[in-house]
Amino acid sequence: xxxxxxxxxxxxxxxxxxxxxxxxxxxxxxxxxxxxxxxxxxxxxxxxxxxxxxxxxxxxxxxxxxxxxxxxxxxxxxxxxxxxxxxxxxxxxxxxxxxxxxxxxxxxxxxxxxxxxxxxxxxxxxxxxxxxxxxxxxxxxxxxxxxxxxxxxxxxxxxxxxxxxxxxxxxxxxxxxxxxxxxx
Amino acid sequence: xxxxxxxxxxxxxxxxxxxxxxxxxxxxxxxxxxxxxxxxxxxxxxxxxxxxxxxxxxxxxxxxxxxxxxxxxxxxxxxxxxxxxxxxxxxxxxxxxxxxxxxxxxxxxxxxxxxxxxxxxxxxxxxxxxxxxxxxxxxxxxxxxxxxxxxxxxxxxxxxxxxxxxxxxxxxxxxxxxxxxxxxxxxxxxxxxxxxxxxxxxxxxxxxxxxxxxxxxxxxxxxxxxxxxxxxxxxxxxxxxxxxxxxxxxxxxxxxxxxxxxxxxxxxxxxxxxxxx
Numbered sequence: 001x002x003x004x005x006x007x008x009x010x011x012x013x014x015x016x017x018x019x020x021x022x023x024x025x026x027x028x029x030x031x032x033x034x035x036x037x038x039x040x041x042x043x044x045x046x047x048x049x050x051x052x053x054x055x056x057x058x059x060x061x062x063x064x065x066x067x068x069x070x071x072x073x074x075x076x077x078x079x080x081x082x083x084x085x086x087x088x089x090x091x092x093x094x095x096x097x098x099x100x101x102x103x104x105x106x107x108x109x110x111x112x113x114x115x116x117x118x119x120x121x122x123x124x125x126x127x128x129x130x131x132x133x134x135x136x137x138x139x140x141x142x143x144x145x146x147x148x149x150x151x152x153x154x155x156x157x158x159x160x161x162x163x164x165x166x167x168x169x170x171x172x173x174x175x176x177x178x179x180x181x182x183x184x
Numbered sequence: 185x186x187x188x189x190x191x192x193x194x195x196x197x198x199x200x201x202x203x204x205x206x207x208x209x210x211x212x213x214x215x216x217x218x219x220x221x222x223x224x225x226x227x228x229x230x231x232x233x234x235x236x237x238x239x240x241x242x243x244x245x246x247x248x249x250x251x252x253x254x255x256x257x258x259x260x261x262x263x264x265x266x267x268x269x270x271x272x273x274x275x276x277x278x279x280x281x282x283x284x285x286x287x288x289x290x291x292x293x294x295x296x297x298x299x300x301x302x303x304x305x306x307x308x309x310x311x312x313x314x315x316x317x318x319x320x321x322x323x324x325x326x327x328x329x330x331x332x333x334x335x336x337x338x339x340x341x342x343x344x345x346x347x348x349x350x351x352x353x354x355x356x357x358x359x360x361x362x363x364x365x366x367x368x369x370x371x372x373x374x375x376x377x378x379x380x381x382x383x384x385x386x387x388x389x390x391x392x393x394x395x396x397x398x399x400x401x402x403x404x405x406x407x408x409x410x411x412x413x414x415x416x417x418x419x420x421x422x423x424x425x426x427x428x429x430x431x432x433x434x435x436x437x438x439x440x441x442x443x444x445x446x447x448x449x450x451x452x453x454x455x456x457x458x459x460x461x
Contacts, residue, residue, distance in 0.1 A: 028204075063197075064197060065197035065198065065200070065201050067200075067201055067204060068197035068198070068200040068201045068204075069197065071200055071204070072193055072194070072197070072200060075192070075193045076193040076194075079185060079189070079190055079193055082185060083185050086185065100186045100188040100189050101186055103188055104186065104187055104188040105186075106185065106186050106187065114187040114191075116187065116190050116191045116193070116194055117191075117194050119187055119188065119191035119194075120191040120192070120193075120194030120195050123188070123191055123192070123195055124195055124196045124199065127195065127199055128199075132202070132207050133207055135199060135202065135203060136202070136203050136206065136207050139192075139195070139199060139200065139202075139203035140203055142188075142189060142192050143192045143193075143195065143200065143203065144203065144204075154206040155206065155207070
């Protein structure tokens with residue numbers, strides 16, 4: 001079923017909309033949530049919350065990109081859970097956070113907090129200046145939390161090539177953020 | 185939580201969707217077949233270029249040659265025999281590869297060679313010629329002999345006796361056209377043996393045409409005004425022959441006609457300007 005058909009089901013407030021969404025994107029969303037949370041229950045809970053958010057979004061403003069909206073919601077909810085875990089001093093997530101620490105370290109104080117939406121816009125501009133392949137590598141690694149091996153397999157190349165690409169893009173990203181005034 | 189990692193959740197929807205599917209793989213190029221194909225194409229193109237540079241077979245007009253040989257006082261009775269053969273073929277030789285006729289001419293040249301150019305004739309010529317003569321007897325076998333027997337006899341008998349006619353320069357300059365065009369020039373030179381013997385010194389591209397005392401043959405510019413330039417063959421140049429090889433100069437260089445803004449020019453194989461009209 002196409003995204004447009006699923007969206008029309010959401011608009012018609014049909015419960016089949018959730019069923020079709022789960023059928024089409026459930027596995028991918030579940031995998032993303034699990035990679036971030038490393039817990040099946042938390043991942044399932046996160047996914048259910050994402051479906052609910054998607055259901056509610058059609059009451060307010062219909063999302064333009066159903067798939068992207070769903071993935072972003074799952075990721076956002078998983079990150080919120082990660083924050084709660086960190087606050088409760090629970091186990092650290094096995095996500096490539098330390099790799100991004102090299103570019104933009106976590107703020108030490110509330111004054112150094114960076115607006116996520118503003119930073120996301122800066123990130124958008126930077127990524128649009130990169131090639132489609134580089135964008136794919138960066139987003140698969142830091143948005144979908146794929147491993148380097150999985151990215152290499154998807155691109156039909158070696159892990160070394162992907163690692164080199166990531167390092168080069170990160171270097172350029174750091175310079176770009178520095179130029180934009182971020183405390184890199 | 186790292187702010188950059190968190191901000192990733194808010195990147196543009198289009199970028200997220202784009203990354204959901206792997207980018208289109210570029211078609212793999214198999215360079216070895218491509219390189220082999222390119223090399224083969226280059227080789228074929230090279231062959232075409234080489235063939236294009238070959239001298240085309242030129243129909244030779246012989247009408248002036250006959251007149252000159254008749255007025256030449258040094259021509260003997262034995263020299264006149266090849267002339268008769270040329271007359272028999274009349275004014276037009278369809279192709280310079282008329283082998284039976286050439287066989288006759290080449291084998292008769294040694295008899296006149298010692299009288300016309302004694303200094304250039306090798307001392308071994310009288311001893312070698314008779315040994316080959318029975319197989320290529322001009323009086324008996326030449327016109328009716330099959331062409332297949334000619335190539336074996338002709339080079340061995342003609343080369344030592346007519347060195348001035350076949351300079352080495354022409355052989356190196358136009359190797360591909362030699363087998364067909366060279367015997368024809370020898371055929372014509374046998375008609376005017378005195379001119380042949382003077383040829384190395386007589387050809388001067390810068391000299392006036394009137395200063396040539398004993399020219400062999402001329403190029404006649406049919407549509408470009410009268411101009412005389414020594415050649416081994418008489419050639420009547422018409423506009424449609426521009427760019428063609430006209431024949432061989434007396435020093436063995438091949439001569440081409442080119443049409444420029446200034447008129448008609450003659451150049452030799454290496455591109456050197458010989459004369460202009």
